[in-house]
Amino acid sequence: MTWDAVGNFLLCFAIILAWEAFRRYVGLPITFMDLIGSLFSCVLLYCIRFYKSIFTVKETNETRKNLSNPFKVLSYLVFIFGLSMLGIYLFIKGVQGPLTYYEGYRGAGHGYSSLLLGLTVTIYCIGFSVAIIYRFILLKRNVNKNT
Known part of the structure; x- marks a missing residue:
């Protein structure tokens, strides 16, 4: 890790803390799920750019075995x-009420956290x-070219 x-991780953390400080100043309640969920989502969205291309294919026996069976791919x-579908549902609930307080049995959070998640x-x-799908087609x- 460079x-x-x-520095980028700390910047994400500082932005989330500043946002939560603003919400506290306005008077809206802050939950632990909001802080952790927002930080987790921001870090995962930031880490997308570090992944290798999703279209790189490594020819291993395990890859061939898993992707050669159409039922496994399905x-x-x-x-x-x-x-x-779960992600789309969370996104829609977050867009409908970003400042809505969702309370549950094990915790609570706001709509903007579900939007990010x-x-x-x-x-x-x-x-x-x-x-x-790309790897399966490839x-x-x-296989058809070799036969």
């Missing part, structure tokens, strides 16, 4: 579809599903 990454896509989950799900083309 000092630039540490099960991956069904799971990712369910997760992306939903956006993060949806972006990751779309990226990984596109990568899985593997099928290579």
